[in-house]
Amino acid sequence: MKKVLTAAIAATLALGSVGMASAAEAQSRGQDRYEQRQDRRDDRADRRDDRREARQDQRAYARWQQSQRRYSAGRYTPPRGYQTRAWAYGQRMPANYRGSAYVVRDYNRYGLRQPPSGYQYVRSGNDVVLTAVATGLITAVIAGLFN
Incomplete structure (x- = not known):
């Protein structure tokens, strides 16, 4: 009887330690999933911040301004x-x-920001247009700057 009782206690202890190991493993897996989810959230927040900064940069040179x-x-x-x-x-x-004759070089005098590299301000009538130097592609129009 003593041997059976000892065997039963040993079996109970062995099963208990296996159960504890699997519980610890499950908790570890849960922690990993939590960290992965948190990383994804952080990545999403970073991308959102990047988009917000890009929108602010875009607003710095709004496409059309009065x-x-x-x-x-x-x-x-x-021009002729x-x-x-x-x-x-x-x-x-x-x-x-x-x-x-049409490029505005003294942009500070007219309250304009320095144009980005590769761009220039060009006067057209009473308006000022921000264009690419090489292609002439219009990036922004500031209407009614001159009398």
């Missing part, structure tokens, strides 16, 4: 063969406008 203040500048005459017109984002400005 000037808050008007400045006096010399008389404007369009062209008339004053309203430009829009995404259009291409002809090479005739990209000549030195």
Whole structure:
């Protein structure tokens, strides 16, 4: 009887330790899943922050802006063969406008930010247009900057 009782206690202890090991394993797996989920949430938050920063950068050069203040500048005459017109984002400005007579180099004087590398401000009538130097692609229009 003593041997049977000892065997039963040993079996109970063995099963209990196996149960504890599997419980610890399950808890470990649960912890891993929690950490993976948390990592995904952190990644999502980082991507959301990146998108927010990109939108703020995009707003820095809004596609169309109405000037808050008007400045006096010399008389404007369009390039030969062209008339004053309203430009829009995404259009291409002809090479005739990209000549030195129409480029606004003293942008600080008119309350404009420094153009990004590879871009320049071009005057067209009373408006100022931010264009790519190489292609003439219009990135932003500031309407009514000049009298």
